[in-house]
Amino acid sequence: MSAAQVLSSQEVAAAVPARFAGVRRFARAFRHRPSGVAGLAVLLLFSLLALVAPLFIGQDQLDVTKVDGPLLSAPSGHYPLGTDQAGRNVLLLLIWGSRESLRIGIIATALTVVIGAGIGIVAGHYGGWVGRALMHVTDWFIALPSLPLAISLAAVLGQGETSITIAIAATSWTATARLVRAQTLAVEARPFVERARALGAGDWQIMVRQVLPNVTPLILVSSTLTVAGALLSEATLTFLGLGNPASITWGEMLNNAFFNGAFTADAWWYLLPPGLAILVVVLGFTLTGRAVEHVLDPRTEDRS
Amino acid sequence: MTGRPDESSTALEVRDLSVVYPAARGRGPARAVDGVNLRIGKGEIVALIGESGCGKSTLARTLVGLVRPTGGEVLHEGTALDYSARGLKRYRRHTQLVLQDPGGALNPKQNVYDAVALGPRLHGLTEDLPLTVHDALARAGLRPPEQYFDRYPHELSGGQQQRVVIAGVLALNPSVIVADEPVASLDASVRGEILKLILRLRDDLGLSALVVSHDLGLAWNIADRVAVMYLGRVVEQGTVEEVLLRPQHPYTRALLSVVPTGADDWRPTLLAGEPPDPTAIPAGCRFHPRCGRWADADPDTRAAGACDRRTLPVLAPDTSGAACHLLTSSHLENA
Amino acid sequence: MTTEAPGAAGKTTTEDTPLLEVRDLHVTYRQGGNDVPAVRGVDFTLAPGDTLGIAGESGCGKSTMALSLLRLQDRGARVEGEVLFRGENLLTTAWSRLRAVRWAGASVVFQGAMSALNPVRTVLDQIVEPIVLHDKVRVSEAERRATELLDSVGIPARRVRGYPHEFSGGQRQRVMIAMALACRPDLIIADEPTTALDVMVQAQILELLAESVRESRIAVMMITHDLSLLAHTCDRLAVMYAGRIVELGPSRQVLQAPEHPYTRALSRAFPTIGDPASRRAPAGLAGDPPRPSRTSVGCDFADRCPDVLPVCRTGEMQLWPAGPGRSAACVRALPDQGGTP
Numbered sequence: 001m002s003a004a005q006v007l008s009s010q011e012v013a014a015a016v017p018a019r020f021a022g023v024r025r026f027a028r029a030f031r032h033r034p035s036g037v038a039g040l041a042v043l044l045l046f047s048l049l050a051l052v053a054p055l056f057i058g059q060d061q062l063d064v065t066k067v068d069g070p071l072l073s074a075p076s077g078h079y080p081l082g083t084d085q086a087g088r089n090v091l092l093l094l095i096w097g098s099r100e101s102l103r104i105g106i107i108a109t110a111l112t113v114v115i116g117a118g119i120g121i122v123a124g125h126y127g128g129w130v131g132r133a134l135m136h137v138t139d140w141f142i143a144l145p146s147l148p149l150a151i152s153l154a155a156v157l158g159q160g161e162t163s164i165t166i167a168i169a170a171t172s173w174t175a176t177a178r179l180v181r182a183q184t185l186a187v188e189a190r191p192f193v194e195r196a197r198a199l200g201a202g203d204w205q206i207m208v209r210q211v212l213p214n215v216t217p218l219i220l221v222s223s224t225l226t227v228a229g230a231l232l233s234e235a236t237l238t239f240l241g242l243g244n245p246a247s248i249t250w251g252e253m254l255n256n257a258f259f260n261g262a263f264t265a266d267a268w269w270y271l272l273p274p275g276l277a278i279l280v281v282v283l284g285f286t287l288t289g290r291a292v293e294h295v296l297d298p299r300t301e302d303r304s
Numbered sequence: 305m306t307g308r309p310d311e312s313s314t315a316l317e318v319r320d321l322s323v324v325y326p327a328a329r330g331r332g333p334a335r336a337v338d339g340v341n342l343r344i345g346k347g348e349i350v351a352l353i354g355e356s357g358c359g360k361s362t363l364a365r366t367l368v369g370l371v372r373p374t375g376g377e378v379l380h381e382g383t384a385l386d387y388s389a390r391g392l393k394r395y396r397r398h399t400q401l402v403l404q405d406p407g408g409a410l411n412p413k414q415n416v417y418d419a420v421a422l423g424p425r426l427h428g429l430t431e432d433l434p435l436t437v438h439d440a441l442a443r444a445g446l447r448p449p450e451q452y453f454d455r456y457p458h459e460l461s462g463g464q465q466q467r468v469v470i471a472g473v474l475a476l477n478p479s480v481i482v483a484d485e486p487v488a489s490l491d492a493s494v495r496g497e498i499l500k501l502i503l504r505l506r507d508d509l510g511l512s513a514l515v516v517s518h519d520l521g522l523a524w525n526i527a528d529r530v531a532v533m534y535l536g537r538v539v540e541q542g543t544v545e546e547v548l549l550r551p552q553h554p555y556t557r558a559l560l561s562v563v564p565t566g567a568d569d570w571r572p573t574l575l576a577g578e579p580p581d582p583t584a585i586p587a588g589c590r591f592h593p594r595c596g597r598w599a600d601a602d603p604d605t606r607a608a609g610a611c612d613r614r615t616l617p618v619l620a621p622d623t624s625g626a627a628c629h630l631l632t633s634s635h636l637e638n639a
Numbered sequence: 640m641t642t643e644a645p646g647a648a649g650k651t652t653t654e655d656t657p658l659l660e661v662r663d664l665h666v667t668y669r670q671g672g673n674d675v676p677a678v679r680g681v682d683f684t685l686a687p688g689d690t691l692g693i694a695g696e697s698g699c700g701k702s703t704m705a706l707s708l709l710r711l712q713d714r715g716a717r718v719e720g721e722v723l724f725r726g727e728n729l730l731t732t733a734w735s736r737l738r739a740v741r742w743a744g745a746s747v748v749f750q751g752a753m754s755a756l757n758p759v760r761t762v763l764d765q766i767v768e769p770i771v772l773h774d775k776v777r778v779s780e781a782e783r784r785a786t787e788l789l790d791s792v793g794i795p796a797r798r799v800r801g802y803p804h805e806f807s808g809g810q811r812q813r814v815m816i817a818m819a820l821a822c823r824p825d826l827i828i829a830d831e832p833t834t835a836l837d838v839m840v841q842a843q844i845l846e847l848l849a850e851s852v853r854e855s856r857i858a859v860m861m862i863t864h865d866l867s868l869l870a871h872t873c874d875r876l877a878v879m880y881a882g883r884i885v886e887l888g889p890s891r892q893v894l895q896a897p898e899h900p901y902t903r904a905l906s907r908a909f910p911t912i913g914d915p916a917s918r919r920a921p922a923g924l925a926g927d928p929p930r931p932s933r934t935s936v937g938c939d940f941a942d943r944c945p946d947v948l949p950v951c952r953t954g955e956m957q958l959w960p961a962g963p964g965r966s967a968a969c970v971r972a973l974p975d976q977g978g979t980p
Contacts, residue, residue, distance in 0.1 A: 013434040015450035017415055191408040198368050198401040199423040199472065200393045209422075213413040355837040461927040462697070491696035492864055492908035493901075493943075496923025503919065518838055521910045525921040548912050562842035564867035565911060572842040 029295040036291020042284035046277075050098040057092050062248060064088065072267050082269035084253075085260040093248055094273050100249040102281070104165050105230040111169035112230075113223045116176025121215065123177070124184025125207050131181075138177050146171040150237050160244035168233045176222055180215050187214045217296035224289030228282040235278055250274040313381075315480050315512035316344045316367060316399065317621060320376035322536075323362050327583075334582040336362040337373070338536030341621035342514075344480065349506055349513045351523035351544070353559065354533035357582065363533070364484045364516045368401045380480075397427055400473040404485035406465035410457040416441070416468050417453040423476040436475050443509075444471035445501055463494035470501065481505070481513045487522065499526050520563055524548055532556045535580045535590045537616075542624030553626035554597045588612045589629055597630050605630065656726065658825055658858050659685040659708070659745075664720035666700070666707045668931075675931045677703040677716070679882035682958070687825060688856035690849075692869030692890060694905060695879035696928045701862050704879070705828050709741055724826075742773050745826035746819040748812075748848075750834050755815060756803040762789070762814045763799040766821050773822045788817045792847055809840035813847065820851055827852070829861045833868075845872050866905045870894040875964075878902045881929040881939035884958060888965030898967035900944050938968070946971065 030036055060066040069087035073079060081090040123134035150167035157163040187193065188211065196210050231250075237243065238251025239258070253274040257263075262270040323337040336359040344350050354360045365371040367378060369385060369392050378385040385395060400423075403409040410419050420437045424430060441449035444467040457465055466486065473481060483502065487495040503526050505511045515527065523530045523544055530548065531541040532555065540553040551557045561573040575594045592598045592611040601609065609629040616627045666678035678700040685691055695701045707718045710729065722729040724740055732740075749755040757765055763785055770781040789799050792813040794806075803811055812832060819827050829848065833841040849872050852859050861873055869876055870890040878886040878893070878901065886899040897903040904924040910917035926943035938944070941951040950970055961972040 009432060009435045012438045012450060015453050016434050016437075017417055017454035021415070021454060022413070191403045191405055192411045194370065195401070195403055195409045195469065195472070196411075196422060196426075198370060198396065199476070200396040200426045201422075202389065202393075205426060210411055213411070355839055463927060491928055492866070492905050493696060493924035493928065495908055496921040497925065498923075499921035500923055503921070519909075520912060524910050524912045525917060526919065544918075559838065560912065562838050563912060564865075564871050564909075570871055572846070574843050574846065575839055 026295060030291060033291040033294060035287045036295075039284040039287025039289075039291065042280055043288060046098055046102065046281055046284070049095050050102055053095050053099060057096055061089060061092050062096060072262070072265050072270070074267075075269050081273050082267065084256065084270055085262070090253075090270055090273055093253055094250070094277055097248045097250045097253055097274065098277065098281075100161060100247055101231060101234055101251065101278075104161050104168070104234045104249070105227045108165045108168035108172070108230040108233075109223050109226045111165070112173045112176055112226050113219055115169070116173040117180045117215065117219050119173075120177040120180025121184050121207050121211055124181040125188060125203065125211065134177075135181070138174050141170065142174045144171060146233065147237075147240075150242055154242045159242055161247065161249075164234055164237050164242060167237065168230045172226055172229060172233075176219070176226065179218060179222055183215045183218050184211055187211050217293060220296070221289045221293045224285040224292070227285045231278055231282055235274075250278055313346045314343055314379075315346045315348070315381065316514070317379040318342045318363075318367065318373075318376060319379065319621070320618065321363070321366060321373050321378065322375035323359070323366055323371055324374045331583045335536050335585055336582050337366065338582075338585065339376075339618045340533075340536070340538055341618060342531060342538065342541075343621040344512050344514050346479075346512055347506060347510045348529065349502070349515060349527045351527035351530045352514060352516045352533060353518065353520060353523060353530060355518060355559075357580065358533045359536040359582065360516045360533050361484055364401070364482050364514065367482050367514060368399050369395055370401070393427070397476050398478050399480040399482065400476060400478040402466075402469055402473055402481060402483040402486050405489045406462060406469050407457065407489070409469050410465055412457055414457075415453065416455050416457075416460075419457070419468055420472045420475050423472055427476065429476075437471075440471040440475035441468070443474050443505070444468070445497070446471065461494070462490045463497060466490060466494075466498050467501070470498075470505075474505070479510075479512060481511055482516070483513060484516045485518070486515065488517065488519070496525075502526055520548060520560060532559065535585055536582055537590065537627065538619050539591065539628070540626035541619060546624050551626075552631050553591075553628050554595050554630075555591050556626065558596070586612075588614055589616050589627075591628075597628075601630065657684040657723075658687045658689070658725060659860075660721070660723040661708065662721040662723070664704060664707065664722065665718070666703050666712060667717045667719075668713070669715055669717075677882055677931050678707065681720075681879075681882075681884055683877060683884065683887065685826070685858050685860065687858055688852075689875065690852060690859045690861065690873040692873030692876045693860065693862045693879060694864065694866045694869055694876060696864060698928055698931060699879045700882040700931065701879045702830050705830055705860060705862050706747070708828065709745060709747065710737060711747065742769060743822040744824055745828060746822065746824045748815050748819045748827060748829040748832045750831035756811060758803055761800045761802055762794070762806070766814075766818050769818070769821050785817075785821065788820060789814070791851075792817045792820075793843075809836055809844060812836060812840075812844050816844070816848060816851065820855075820857075823855070824857060826858045826860065829859065831863050832861070834863070841868075848872065865909065866894060866902070867909055878905065882931060883939070883956075883968065885940065885956075885968040886961075886966070887958065888962070888967075892962075892965060898961045898965065898972040899940075899969045900946055900971075901940050902967075904945075938970075 064086040067087045069079065069083045069089060071083065071087050072085050073083045075082045079089050081094065084090055084093065119134050119138065123131040146167060149170060150164065153163040153167050193206055193210050196206055201209070234249065235251035235254060238249055239255045241255065243249060243252050243255070254271065257267070257270040319341055321337055321340045322335065325334040325336055327333045340363060352360050352363065362371055366373050372387055380395060380398060417437055420440055421433055424433055424436055429436065438449045441452055446452050446464065446467050460468065486502070487498050490498060499522065502513060502515070506513060515522065517523070527544050529542065530544050531538045532547065532553065533539065534555050540547055540551065540556045547556060548560065551560055558573045558575050564570060573596065586593050589611040595611065598609070598611050611629045614629060616629065619625060619627050661681060661683050664678055664681040665676065668675040668677055681704055683691065693701045693705065703712060706712050707716070708722050708729065710718070712718060718730055720730070724744060727736070729737060729740060756762070763782065766785040766788065767778060767781045770776065770784055771778055786796050786799055790796055794810060794813055794817070806814065832848065833844050836844065845868065848859070851857070861869060863869060873890050876888065876890040876893040877884045878899065880901050886893060886897065886902045893902060894906050897906055904922070907922035924943055929939055937953050938951040938956045941947050944951065948970060954970065956968045958966040958968050959973055961967040
């Protein structure tokens, strides 16, 4: 009657699905979404350039006192994207600038996700006065205006990437927290959470094992949008002069171009590249995010 | 079948249980369960029948310790339930819940193996876990079990999903299963298979079960005893044959009458009004505003019954009978 | 734009011309790049005042079939065949004509009454609107009629200006029925009208529907998974399996003496209380309901059939006549197989 006894425990253990089977399924499904693959390719290309930049760009090509190129010259064979007011190669600046810009964007997003998701899940799971208190804190942060906050942080911590990163994270985690809390409430209302509780799961196990996997798609998608927002905020804040003038970021390039007469000199090659780079990277993140969202939703998954 | 269930020893019992939810949104407190005595013997299947809002689901959740009673107690093999985190966890190895909607009861991000292994992992029973999961799936009727390990809930049919939920419960080797509408969301042809499974688990493993449902046919199919619940109270209870073949309480009779029989003379007794509201329980007999027997009674009977004023006693756990003034008085007259 | 024949006066169809005639209806979805046939060749006719019950499990295509009659199917589904409503093919007719039919010819009672009602408008308004638009009467007249209608389904006049969320599930379903009756249709399609309701309320709603129909000779197509329920409310019964009708005939006969083994299993699924045969013996059907994405050669039911014959795996099934007014898609219903036990 029971064929169960016939199998040995090793044979049964061999049938246990591998831990990361889900990741592999995800990767397989992601490959079928061309826009997502394109977005990811853009991101990988930029990340690769940012990582290998030190191999072919030296300080002598970035230091205004050491470069010897023509000033604000139009693109040419030697300078594919022209030069800036100090005679630096705009292409090299663009590549070097991606390092700082992406770093600020990614660190700010990581902070946003960790704080936002943590507070969102805890507030959604416990409800009661804990949840209310956390949501009051969140509301308080929502009311915080990002620009004055960044300016005051710059005054306290000094101008530069740290204050910009903190300013971005401090103002954007609230959106994630609200989103995650709402999703947590929805997930907690579903019967499988009750089943886990009836099986003996505690608060921590429910939050980590049941709720988290179900809010992760949302967190991933929202984080791609946060990265995009963070890149734009970085550009804005640096453009407004809150960055470190000595460092090179895309925002700083825009700031330099603006204040050093790129407009009056019709030096479009100095203004456009950082702007377009921001656009392309933001687009890369959004395309990837949307593809991830589609793939992670089991209902849209291919059921072959 | 492996003989009659052992009636003498009790698996699970509730005494004078009440659950009151605090007032919300301008309404009074909801007395979801309002004084219930119930006993589930070892190896016994008890069906708890009632309409939605009668408190049957709350009672089920109180039995497995998910809802804490505001009055009365839950006794497991004679000892009162300990509501400390540790006590509850220990209790949950013995008493398990099967939910109505198997699609929702399984985490969509977890494959079958992890869903069934969830219970044993939570209780640290990870020795030979693959074999435990394998056996649980086999006992729940999913064969060969190893082929289901890496499937996800959305790839399974409703019946298979419910079997996975049941396997998750069996993996903990409980002694009592509380099933809340276990077949209500399943297709008609699958319904019987899941009920057969519950019966077989009782016969093979000696499991006791409380099956909560709105469906009297389910009670006829699998239960030994029935309790009919109305507005937080058990209004009639007894063996399946007693209650379903010779119903006493007018509410039980009405419920039985709306089950389609296929006969030409099927005439359901329709109760007036909408399902009752636990925030506004009527005085006296809580069923009297919808009771046809009360409405049609002659003045003398009405005076003797006084259903709209006189409170009814709570039924004792093991008796057979119905909580109805008119019944009691007519019995007295007959006697 | 309205129909040529308004309201009750529109019942010009005679007994011989069917109100609704469905011929070889196919509905196909596209899912993940594959064609998924949900409905695979359905034929039936409905005379004025007829009540037809459609039974089957989830995924058998019964709802898809019913909704596609009025072109209410999901986007991306392909519908083929003919749906003749008073002789007019609804699948090819112009949108304006179809809209007129949906207004006044045939109305639908959906399963989720809460989502089918507009939450920000009173129930009275929602019933008045179609009456005003369709019958071109004054609002006060339409309100009078709507109130009467709501009263007839058991919603008292003092409550008609309430919003959907103020009503219970059963009451909302009553409102839906009143809405369906508002423009005096010739056909009502009820898609699982009582699924989410309690047994007691369910009996009330079905009684109400049956009563409204009896009085006005409206034809009804009722879809549920509960066979015995249909037997009481409908004259005829069609049982669907895997996108096809497998048995069709007068309700009582289909329920009491099913020709198709699937119908037999369905009719046994809900026991008769008091029947010793079903005491402690639930009846079920092994195997899983078919998935529309998987189609096989031969009878779709062969894998789950308790009395399967070799020919079932290879032969093509169709609805064969099985007695007066009855048909079944089972080789055992054929005369030359009739002798087999």
